[in-house]
Structure formats: structure tokens, C-alpha cells
Amino acid sequence: MRPIEGITVTVDLEEMKILGFKDRSTVPVPKADGTDYRESSQNHHLGLRWKGISMHQSDGPSFTIDGHKIRWANWDFHLSFDARAGPVISLASIFDLQKQKFRKVLYQVPLEPLRDCPENAVFMDAYVADHNGTPVNMPNIFCIFERYAGDVMWRHTEAAIPGKVIREVRPEVTLVVRMVSTVGNYDYVNDWEFKQSGSIKVTFHCIKARFGSNIGYTGENLHILVGLTGLLEVRGSMYTHKDQIKEEAYGTLLAENTLGANHDHFFTYHLDLDVDGDANSFVRSQLLMTPVTDHRSPRRSYWRVVSETAKTESDARIKLGVAQEDLLVINPNKRTNIGNFIGYRLIPGSVAAPLLSDDDYAQIRGAFTKYNIWITPYNKSEKWAGGLYVDQSRGDDTLARWSLRNREIENKDIVLWYTLGFHHVPYQEDFPVMTTLSSGFELRPANFFESNPVLKVRPPEPDNWSNCSRA
Amino acid sequence: MRPIEGITVTVDLEEMKILGFKDRSTVPVPKADGTDYRESSQNHHLGLRWKGISMHQSDGPSFTIDGHKIRWANWDFHLSFDARAGPVISLASIFDLQKQKFRKVLYQVPLEPLRDCPENAVFMDAYVADHNGTPVNMPNIFCIFERYAGDVMWRHTEAAIPGKVIREVRPEVTLVVRMVSTVGNYDYVNDWEFKQSGSIKVTFHCIKARFGSNIGYTGENLHILVGLTGLLEVRGSMYTHKDQIKEEAYGTLLAENTLGANHDHFFTYHLDLDVDGDANSFVRSQLLMTPVTDHRSPRRSYWRVVSETAKTESDARIKLGVAQEDLLVINPNKRTNIGNFIGYRLIPGSVAAPLLSDDDYAQIRGAFTKYNIWITPYNKSEKWAGGLYVDQSRGDDTLARWSLRNREIENKDIVLWYTLGFHHVPYQEDFPVMTTLSSGFELRPANFFESNPVLKVRPPEPDNWSNCSRA
Secondary structure, three states: OOOOOOEEEEEEOOOOEEEEEEEOOOOOOOOOOOOOOOHHHOOOOOOOOOOOOEEEOOOOOOOEEEOOEEEEOOEEEEEEEEOOOEEEEEEEEEEEOOOOEEEEEEEEEEOOOOOOOOOOOEEEEEEEEOOOOOEEEEEEEEEEEEEEEEEEEEEEEEEEEOOEEEEEEEEEEEEEEEEEEEEOOEEEEEEEEEOOOOOEEEEEEEEEOOOOOOOOOEOOOOEEEOOOOOOOOOEEOOOOOHHHOOOOOOEEEEEOOEEEEOEEEEEEEEEEEOOOOOOEEEEEEEEEEEEOOOOOOOOOEEEEEEEEEOOEHHHHOEOOOOOOEEEEEEEEEEEOOOOOEEEEEEEOOOOOOOOOOOOOHHHHHOHHHOOOEEEEEOOOOOOOOOOOOOOOOOOOOOHHHHHOOOOEOOOEOEEEEEEEEEEEOOOHHHOOOOOOEEEEEEEEEEOOOOOOOOOOOOOOOOOOOOOOOOO | OOOOOOEEEEEEOOOOEEEEEEEOOOOOOOOOOOOOOOHHHOOOOOOOOOOOOEEEOOOOOOOEEEOOEEEEOOEEEEEEEEOOOEEEEEEEEEEEOOOOEEEEEEEEEEOOOOOOOOOOOEEEEEEEEOOOOOEEEEEEEEEEEEEEEEEEEEEEEEEEEOOEEEEEEEEEEEEEEEEEEEEOOEEEEEEEEEOOOOOEEEEEEEEEOOOOOOOOOEOOOOEEEOOOOOOOOOEEOOOOOHHHOOOOOOEEEEEOOEEEEOEEEEEEEEEEEOOOOOOEEEEEEEEEEEEOOOOOOOOOEEEEEEEEEOOEHHHHOEOOOOOOEEEEEEEEEEEOOOOOEEEEEEEOOOOOOOOOOOOOHHHHHOHHHOOOEEEEEOOOOOOOOOOOOOOOOOOOOOHHHHHOOOOEOOOEOEEEEEEEEEEEOOOHHHOOOOOOEEEEEEEEEEOOOOOOOOOOOOOOOOOOOOOOOOO
8 A cells, every 4th residue: 555656677477587677756655554454453443333243044055056056046057267257157047937947048157256255155166277287276266145135026015905905025035156356456246146036137346455556457357447557557646635736647636645546447248148049139129209299199209119139240339328228138039928029138237438549559458348238149269358368469359359240140149248337536435445336237037937937936934043042 | 917998987085986987998808817926826836945044133233213313333314204205314424433523414315105124124113194184103114224235345355475365354234224115006115225434325126016007106206207198008908919019009018918018217316415514516527538649658548537516507417328427516615634525426326318208298297307417506495306296287396497597506505316217118027016126326425534434343243143043
């Protein structure tokens, strides 16, 4: 938390030796006051003495883990680890009670790098190769737990017949697959939450540890753009008060001599959906205001849904926030009993568009941020939205470049690339450690089932601990 | 769930007598199959036998309720009930450890009409007047509980000194104030979640019970627009398969003879923020792409923050999703030690713009949906965004009309009106009962504290039940 500003060090990574350094400028080193976040260093605490709180399951969890295969409620999927992408969820299927079979939802989804889980969590290890190729065990890289946060899955009260109130409530219990990663000075928590309703909810929690030099890290599905790299990132500074700042400071004064740089976070998800089979199409259902002119009704307008199937890649490049629309991946070969195409819907989270010019190198490499949605036909060499090698690349191997081929994407094995993001203007509360900022998205069944699939879910029993005595 | 279509009944509400009825059209009554959502009516269940799961606090909750005054962790506020607005949260203040005093955040927030809470919840009653003016007790209208959903408030891992890993994690425990209301055929769950970090997170869970005739309900902070009322809402129909639909059906075929109408949900929050005092200003911090032309840097662009204080009401009418910006309510008379203005930030949720024409009566009454954000100077007669009386009104007493006066709003006691919404295209999973769809927003401190206020929060202890035996 006390950056020494303006020093560039040249290191030989083969020899692990410092070859030299350059001291470009001299500014005061920020004071140590208030920068230590450890509990052991806090000399007094907030008044409240916390009472205990826990999630409890006296009979253990309701899910099973067999190797990398996880089964819970109506879900069945495979969980593995990739050194670059983090958790990879594959072959996710959901059991359809009516059809009495498992139906495929997605083929593969790589995500981001655990711990920090409740008492009822089960942990899993993973392996990576070190720089010499030796396998390294990464213990507890994932945790899997059932979550009951006091929420409601569905409910209804009906007082239609006098004296006879119908009240039906089903609490929401979900399965969370979590990974925590530390990338540069950030801690990321990525949750994949499976719901019995068929929804998959992805939540990305972004926790800044401190403002340091996370310059130019460009993993493919974790792409941090730090504006005007090397000048912009948060740094030591001459300033001790906002009034001294007369020119662009590229950020916020967070403490004396400490500037927090304006920066962005973009997260790209490679969603290889297989909705009830491999061959899928992408459908934009635009909601359009429609005037009523015939005066048969006192109303002057209504809105209608105009659905269009994307034929080629250019039809499916979407900047979110412009049109009001539902975005669906459907199986054009399968319909429900009453004739609707079987599908899943993407409900987007926080939308951010890039704020860099197209010819800026950071943006050339990060060109996949230009649209929030891209659809490509599945191609095994097209795995990393920012290219296989990102550092010092010229953007030749990015999603934006592949998409220029404008391939056919209708009724094919398609990949939905979804980028969520936020621009981060620092505030003093982010210093020295930022509290969690979350965003995410939901994949929700849309005419995938004949009707609400959770009507037949038994309400889970509360864990009965009434005869317990405190340990 | 089995609408008899096309009948209009005229009722004398004084005499409580039916005066007459009109049968406009005859269509088949939908079959009863699959419409009963009660657990007792399900002849078989989904395979999984749930194991118990609970939230536990063996020493009871950490909050106190004194009449209507609630204290928890660093928060202090008043909770009351309004028959129209639902829960009203007032005089919310947060304890600042550094300054050793409570600081005001908001004066008053009316919201929406509980039960459906976890085991550790505490309930509160409220009273309303019936149509004769007699006080009626509404038991358990609110529940208040601490939530631990297995999430992380903040964490950091640091391996800077070899062999000495620093890992600090604080689990996220929050206080939830919940109300559940049944309006027409919808069940709404509204959560106000207080975080120790100073954030207030509001989540609106929308649970459709069934598609019926919720026509034209227009409460002020719950405004349901049903497109082309009377024709459009979900209804019995001749159709039994999608392929029979040749003209506009204003919705989705959900089951044989049952159409689910396209419709909207708009929720308006009246946020009378008092950030560290009454006199506040509204600031838009726009993030703007800025070209770099001097070739001193290999970079071609960066983004900067241009902050503008809204002088009058017209400066603060905002359609979200157009500009990339941070929206702040600041106290222009108070600054942090290093000179930043003290403020709170609104982080919006699901954004929807109206899809009706300006001259359509539903939109004239619901004109407050035209902008997602409005700021007005506090005026005690301006309480209901849709007007004091909404039914059959002509839009003379709505937020959109008051705002035309273009009053001064800088350094005043101001009200932030925030409208979130979503357009709902029905899918078969919504039949006969829809699973919860949620949206919300967050009020987050922005240079309100000198630094992260939760560094000094002790980690709560897990509830230790290890010596317990199952009851």
C-alpha cells in the first residue's frame, strides 16, 4: 500500500536476475497510517460484539461428488480446472420430471480461479503445471455448498374462497460452485449458482485488495484495462489535498500522497450452450412500441415482440442497453407441445462499453469488449477472446477478428460470448481494501419446460436443532 | 388459472351488489390440467429427498428492536408501515467509528407491502384502516433477520514476504428488512439489506402467481402497466397450438387456450436522502473517452471523469443506459480530510424504458417512467409519483408534471426518484406459477468515510453446534 513511484525494473526470468532499473521520477512515499487491513493490527473494534451465525445441515449436503461429476437436485454436471480460465463447467444437464430424462443445457463454460466458504462447504483440489512442467497441487481450489439465504423460490397466497386461504411457499435452496482467485492486486470470487428452476446464475464479486500496479494484465476471460498504462495506475503522488490538483490526475485522491486510478474490469464468458442438443440458433426478440390508430380502443399504443433469428455472425454482435430485447438461444429443431421453440434466455448484468479509441493498443487487444454479445460457430481453436497470446499481441487472434469471417450461425453448434464489465472510479471507501462489488448474469429457461419445473419440488425441511445445547 | 373470458361485471361498492354484466365474447375455458400448484395436489415429486438446511444463531440475533427503532451493527433506523407505500424506512444513520458519531444517510423511503422468512427472523405487526375507518391489525407484516449466505465482505491474500502469507477474510453478514405483498395476481418480496460497509441494497423479487386480470393497478411506487388493457392481459383463447396464431396475440401461448400477455413492471422509489445533513446536491460524473494526440505516449486514449452538479430539475432527468456515468448525491458543505465531497452513489439495477406512446393514457398517468432518475426539491405534497389519485386521472398530479416547474435543486433538501423496471414477455416456465425474478439497486458510500469503514469490524463467529444431537 506504499508504492515507491517511478521505478522500472528489468528482470531476466530465465536466470531470475535483476538486470537493471530506471528511476523516472521522485514523489513522496505515502504514509503507512490506515493502510494495514489485518485484524491483528486494529487497536480497537466497532462496538458490536457479534453473536454466532451459521448455515447448518445436520444430515450433510444433498449433493454428491463422484470424481469431477457433481449431482444435485435436478442438475448433473462436470467441474474441472484450467490454469488460465479457472473453473470449467461442462456437460450440464437438467432432469425433466415430465419427460423423465436429463436434457442438455450447456456443453462447456470456462470461468475464473477458493476458499472463503461457509461451514457446510465441500472442497476440491486441482492441478497446474509449474514453469518447469512439474504438476503442482492446488488444494481447495473450489468449494461447493448449498445456499439457503432466506429467499423464496416461489410463493402464492390466494383468498378466493372465503375462509379458505391457500398459501404455498417454496424456499430457495441453490447449489453454489465457487472459486476465489487473486490476480494482481485484486481478489475475485466467481460463483456459479444452480437453481432447481433450471436457471444458472453467475455472479462475479470483485474485491480490490489495494491499488497497485496491475498494468496490462489481459487474460482472455479476465481482461483488466488500466487506462494510459504506466501513467494512470494508482500511484504515489505529490498531492495531499484535492484542491492542489489543477491538471488531469487520472483518478481520485484516496489518502495523502495516494492516487487511485480510474480503470475498467471486463469479464468474458465463453458459453458453449447446447440447448436440448448441439444445433442451436440465436434469437433477438425486440420489443417495439406499436401505435394504435384505428380508434376502436381508447388506447394509443402497445408493444409487440419481433423475433429475428441471427443468420450470420454480424447479426449477433450486440451492444446492450440500446434496444429493449430478450436474447435467446433456441433449439430450432425442437418445440414444446404447444409449439414454442425450446430455449434458454440470457439476462445480462452490469453493462459497460469500452471508453478507449479503436486504434489504442489496449483496445485493439481487447476488441472483444466492443460488443457485449458475440456468437460464433464452435471452433476448437477459438478459445480465448483476447487471443492465445495476449501480451504484446497486435489483435490478430481475437474474437473481433474471427467474427469478421461472418460465418453462418443458424442451427449450428454455437458459442455465446458474453462480456460484462464496469468502469471503476475509485472512492475513499476503496482504500486500503475495497468491499465487494458484484455483477453477473442469469441463464434462464425460456420455453425449455412445458410449465414451471419446480411445482413438484418438495419444500426442504428446516434443520431441526431445537434440542441442541451450545457447545 | 381458468379464466372465463370476456365478461364485464358492474358492481355497486357501497351496496356491495352486482348491478349487471356484459358477455362480450365466448372462448373455451382452459383445461384445469397442470394449473394446481399446491403441494397437496402433486401426485409425485422430484426424486431428491431434501436434507435439512437452516440458518442458525444459538445466541439469538445481534440486532435490537425498540418499538419501531431498529439498531444493528453500525446502523440505526426507524421502520413503519404505510397502507399504500408499504414499509417506510426513516432516519437511517450509520455510526462512524473514526468520528465516533452517527451520521445521517436518508430521511425517508417508502417502499412496498411479509412472511416467508428464515428461522432466525423476528416479525413485526402493522395497522391499516379498513373501508369504514376501523383499525385492522396486520400481523407479521415485516420480518427482520440477519443473513449469512456464505458470501465475502472483503478478503485479501498477500504473499509478498516469502513464507509469510497474509490472508484476511471477513464474511458478509447483513441485516434484511423484508415485506411480502400480494397485489392482484402477483406476489412481491421487497428486501432492504443494510451492510456494515455503509451500503443499502434494495432487492425487488417479482413472483407472478398466475396470469389474471391485474389491469390498471397503479399505486405510486408500484406501477404495473398492462399493455392495451382489457384486450391484452392474459386470457382464455381459441388457440391450442402456436401455429394457429396468424395475427398479433399480444403475448405467448402458455398452455392450451391460455395466453400470457406481454406486460411491464415499474417500481419507483422515493429516496429522500440526507447525506450527512439535509442540504444535498445531485452530481453526474460522466466518463468520457479522451484522445491522446501528443505522441509522448504510445497510448491513443484514456477516459476521464467530468462531474457536473445539477442546478435545476431538468439537469437531473436521466434515461439510464445512454451515458456511462456515476450518479452521486453529495453534501456540498462537507468534505473529507483530503478534500473530496462527502457522498453516496446510486448503483442502478435492471433498466427499462416505457414502450408506450406519450399520448397513451397508461403512459400519461405513468409518465414518471419516462426517466429512470428524477430529482425534486422536497415538497410534502409531492409523495406519489403517479399522483395522489391514480385511477381515471389525467396525469395532472404526477412527478413528470411537478418537474416541469424546473426548480432549483442544488444544495437543497432533495428527493431522488428512482424507477427500475422490466418488460415481461411470458414463457411457459411462468405457468401456472412463475419463479422469482429479481432486480434492485444499491446505495453505496462514495467518499462518505475517510477510508474503508469495515476494516475494524470483527469477524463474526461461526455458530458452534458441534456438540449437538439431532432432535
